[in-house]
Amino acid sequence: MINKLQIHQLRNLSQAVLDLAECNLLIGENGSGKTSLLEAVFLLSRGRSFRHHESKRYISYHQSSCTIWATTSEQQQSASLAIQKKIDTAGKSDTLLRFNEQPVASQSVLSLHLPVLLIDPVGMNLLDEGSASRRQLLDWLAFHMKPEFYQHWLHYQRLLKQRNSLLKNPAINQNISQLAAWDKQLSIYAKTLHECREEVFYQWIECFDEMIARLLPAYHNKLYLQYLAGFDTEHNLLDILNKRIKQDIELGYTRIGAHRADVAVMLKIQHQNGQKIREQATHVLSRGEKKLLITALRLSQLQLICHAVAQGRVMLDNPPIVLIDDIDAELDAAAVSILLDTVLSLPCQVIISSLNNAIHDEILLKINQLNNTGDNNTNKQYNQSNGQNVSENQQKSYHMFHVKQGEFALMYAD
Ligand SMILES: Nc1ncnc2c1ncn2[C@@H]1O[C@H](COP(=O)(O)OP(=O)(O)O)[C@@H](O)[C@H]1O
Ligand SMILES: [Mg+2]
Structure with a gap:
């Protein structure tokens, strides 16, 4: 977890220094800096923002750089990033x-030491966007769970870029x-990307079903995920590319391949006449239900990664830090x-933001329940599968901060 976080010149945070607990709540008005x-x-x-890809948008106005430092600790080992x-x-x-303190060339060093999972409005x-964000969701799992995935992904992206620029060449x-x-190379990497994705996908769907049972019980066993590889995996991508070379030249880019992978969320519907049909969930669910579904997607990923970390099945040092922005803005109580x-x-360490003070009492109550009884259902399920004993879990520490014009004041520490 992060013990100490320092931020310099990011948006309205000109200089912020925070001592973080395992659970952290930030409360402040709109525009305060949460x-x-x-x-x-x-x-x-x-290495990138979730709000804007250009650094000039999040570096504070009239400044030329922003810096973030963190010190982390895990089982008496500390590190700085x-x-x-x-x-x-x-x-x-x-x-x-x-x-x-040493320069590093690859962001993956920091990503693997300090994985984050974001739940935000x-x-x-x-569900309603193009495939890129759903593919990223699956790739986030693959990146953390399959050591070979990242290098293969980089190779694939590089080759694809070169192929696309050749396709655009008038000659x-x-x-x-x-x-x-x-x-030839592209099809080799496409195959390994597909194999990695498929393997983590099958692990993910079990956790997803559990989360749907809790968040959308009416849809349990009706909602399901479908992995789409981006190409027909019965065939070698090389043959497919060969067959459609004319179309790709006309388009000026590579239409088919592992870069088009997607995760579809499907719904089984039983009509009165007994006929079963399958629809994309996004065409059927209400806006509120979609939010619950997306929450289930994220939480099931978190559960899966935490199981894998506990069992030593991944190369991750630590479970992810969970960032939840505007927790009560989109979800019901x-x-x-x-x-x-x-x-x-x-x-997991968690950092939650809210406009609303009320969430503080709810968090306190839940932490106390967890710390005192240790027999929360979720805890039991989780620990049964990773073999750890709940009562051996440490007490979860908690800090609540008030945020005002980019300044953080610690209001409560437990
Ligand atoms: N590049 C920037 N430099 C300085 N301030 C910025 C920059 N970009 C946005 N802001 C300001 O930062 C403030 C904090 O925004 P934000 O963290 O989104 O607030 P909150 O989440 O608490 O509502 C906003 O008032 C916004 O106008
Ligand atoms: Mg905000």
Whole structure:
């Protein structure tokens, strides 16, 4: 977990220093800086913001850089992480990363040490957007659970970029043979990406079913996930690319491949006449139900990763830090309660933001229940499967901060 977090010149946080607990609540008015703090933690882990891809948007006005530092501790081991985003006068951006005071070249060092999972209001549109955000959801799992995934993914992206620029080249028809070399490699990486994704997908759907039973019981055994590889995996991608080379040249990009993978959320509907049909969930569910469904997608990923970390099945050092922005803005009270029960019962650090003071009492109550009785249902289920004993769990520490114009005041510590 992060013990100490320092943020310099990110949006309205000119200089923030916070001592964090395992569970943290940020309360403040609109525009006070709550989302900016979550953005800072996300940026440190992923190297990009969830709000804007250009660093000039989140570096404080009239400044040329922003920096985030964190010290973490896990089983008496401590580490330090830092990221700095800079823009020069020409608008060119640069990133500097450090781990334990040493410069590092790859963001993956920080991502693996400090994985984060974000639940925020914008993410609630996941079902209605294009496939990219759902693919990222699956790839986040694959990245953390399959050590080989990331390198293969990088190779695939590089090859795809080269292939696409060749396709756009006006002289492509004279250079078709050049494509063959890229395509062979591309199809090899497409296969391994598909295998990694498929493997984590099958683990994920079990946890997803459990979460649907809790968050949307009326849809249990009716909602299900479907993994789409982006190409017909019965065939070698090389053959598929060969067959449709003319279409790809016309389009100027590669239409089919592992970069088009998706996760569809499907719903089984039984009509009165007994006929069963399958529909995309997004066409049927209400807006409120979709939010619960998306919460179930995220929480089931969290549960899966936590199980895997506890069993030593992943190369992750630590379970993810959970960032929940505007917790009660989108979800009803019952869903907030299940969300809190789930994240508090898992061995994750959590940072929650809310406009509303009321959530403080609810969190306190839940933490006390968990700490005192240790027989929360979620805890039992979780610990049965990872073999740990609830009563051996440490007490969860809790801090509540008031945020005002980019300043954080600790109001409660337990
Ligand atoms: N690049 C920037 N530099 C300085 N302030 C910014 C920048 N971008 C946004 N802001 C301001 O930061 C404030 C905090 O925003 P935010 O963290 O989203 O607030 P909250 O989540 O508490 O509602 C807003 O008032 C916004 O106007
Ligand atoms: Mg906000």
